[in-house]
Amino acid sequence: MSASAFEGFLSTPQMLAVFGEEAIVQGMMDFEAALARAEAAVGLITPQAATAIAGVCRAELYDVPALVAASGRAGSLAIPLVKRLTETVALFDAQASQVVHWGGTSQDVIDTGMVLATRRALALIDDDLSALIAALLSLAAQHAATPVLGRTLMQPASVVSFGFKAACWAAPLVRSQQRLHAAAQRALQLQFGGAVGTLATLGEHGPAVAQHMAQQLRLPPWQGVWHTQRDDWVALGCEVGVLVGALAKFARDLSLMSQGEIGELAEPSGAGRGGSTALPHKRNPVSSMVALAAAQRVPHRVAALLGAMAQEHERGLGNWQAELAEWAGLFISAHGAVHALAEAAAGLQVHPQRMRAHIEALQGLVTAEACSTRLAAVIGKPEAQRLLEGLSRRVMDEGRHLRELVLEAVAADPRLEAGIEAGEIERLFDPDHATGAAAARTREQLARLQPLAAALAAARPFAEPASTIDDVQEMSA
Structure with a gap:
């Protein structure tokens, strides 16, 4: 995905690539290959036609920027894509070109392509989220009894422990990871319904074709069309928004505790990280900056997803297209935030003496x-x-x-x-004595969070499956 100079550095090259033009087109091609092979499996088209179609479902064979440019006039990226795919198949097998995209519709191929991209996007987020949680829980265990000021309404309150703060940062991230896994299981579904969602063109074979396609694309069993029923899909987007909010909570505290006058924490430094063009001494909290920038932008994207849910009849006009335009940006911001904070937490510098000095400075x-x-x-x-x-x-x-x-x-x-x-x-008045309750609560949190976090990290529900294009032939043989 092309990004401005001021957006690209707020994310990661990996996530930008997931939603890049070539990756999206390849996801749509994966849909077309799966459709052809599924139709061959139930006898709707010949195996030779399926092979001819699937054999050229490779994005590198096409002028992807030209397809994207043509999509504006056509009203859908799928229209020029299917046209060029059909023309390419015809070069090798004129008969097979007659059954390209048979029974599908534009929204089927685009939505499924976005599902495949989103699965890869979630894999990136999930891996970095697991790393961030592990780092925070490690800090919580190490500093369960390290005294630090608890602050309420931006003012000193009572003594807690740094481990307590770290556990409180980790807890909502663990809960968010749980919800993301559950929401994705519902949302990452094959989109396949044909022109009005009934699969009428395929007759009695429609559901069987859909099930074959879902199997080939490593998606859950087909549950039916969701062209204008966007609840599970948007709910996943909302969970990504909640995750960014939880990340921003950590980033806000980290940035405040890293202020020079406070100096209780410091993000990792070195290799030009967090420098200044004018002030050689500066050490800017750039990871916090990226996460807080995401928190500024993500709520508007989530609001746009919710606003786009009122879609007309069987296919929406303008609202579905608006959703597509917002979706990638949501994940681009989210991964920028979680990746940056995972790096910061892994190398976070903790200064217990500064923490203690601030407690003592308040004269009891x-x-x-x-x-x-x-x-x-x-x-x-x-x-x-x-x-x-x-x-x-x-x-x-x-x-x-x-x-x-x-x-x-x-x-x-x-x-x-x-x-x-x-x-x-x-x-x-002994700070170490004052942390007793906070240390106890920290250890209680750790006893609950550590095994849960380990299980979530081990689950890896979004791990990239084997190559769809190469492996589906064996599956449908």
């Missing part, structure tokens, strides 16, 4: 909740809350550490002095 204020909870056990929640609010204001006004003020307050109140030991207060 992030422990106010824990102190209030402990004091409330002695003097009740309302009084403890009021006391800690007052002490927190004094920290800001007097520049003192909250620990000192709490110890003074405990010593000044006989109830607190009798009910709380000084060592307890000291422990509350």
Whole structure:
């Protein structure tokens, strides 16, 4: 697929190739080869005709840019493609040329070609998603008890652990991968219905031809036409959109934690990565940038898919075509995001000392909740809350550490002095002690997520099957 200079670098060459003109045309040719062989298998055309047709269903034999150029006037890429295929078959077998595309329609060949491309696109996304999840879960395990500030509404809140944050980044990605596998199983179906979806041209042989085609193309058993029933297809697109949103959550946090003033994390560097034309010291978080750019663009594409669902009667006018135009861009953005973040996570630099320094710089204020909870056990929640609010204001006004003020307050109140030991207060202000709950939740998450992630990575439901064109002849022999 041709891409502008400002779009191509936000994706990957592999994904651009999946939706490139030659790849799409080859997918459509795979449909035509499967159709011919399936019709030969049920006796609708001769085996010789099927061989003649399938033998020239190779995109490299055709002027693909010319086919694409002709599609605008024709109203469909399938029309010039079938015309040129028919002419090419006629050069070798005039009789076989009479049965090219027999019983199919333009939408059948285009939709099925897009299904085959989407399967390859999902394979790329799935592999990188598995790598990203594995890297995040590894970070979660390594840093289950590494103290870091938890931040709410962009402000310091309480101490959590970096492992807890990493597990929280991974969890929605695991769920998204599960949903992608399930949605793709429903959506990646052969499109075959003929002119109005009834396969009337093929008579009683229609369903058998469809089943043979699905088998040859390594697709699930044919369930019927979906020319204007786009629910499963669009649902898959929506799941890709949700995945990009989950990736953007990680990218947003990563970019914030990588800011120079924060410096708790850093993306990998080297080989010109993240440099600046003006500032030699800069280390830009380019992986986060790619993912956040995808998150800006993908919602509009998903909205376009949803908007295109109101398709007229048995074949849509304009809406199906709009869907096709948006589909490739959705996957191009998604793979750019997941691939970039998988690279970043694999080489992510973690700076625990910076994390601890930011906790200490807040003079104990992030422990106010824990102190209030402990004091409330002695003097009740309302009084403890009021006391800690007052002490927190004094920290800001007097520049003192909250620990000192709490110890003074405990010593000044006989109830607190009798009910709380000084060592307890000291422990509350220990960042390592403060991560206890976060570390426990992290390990619980890991116990659940690690085996699930491993199973999803091993499944590889989109792995490219053996060459369709070369292998189907053996299958239909």
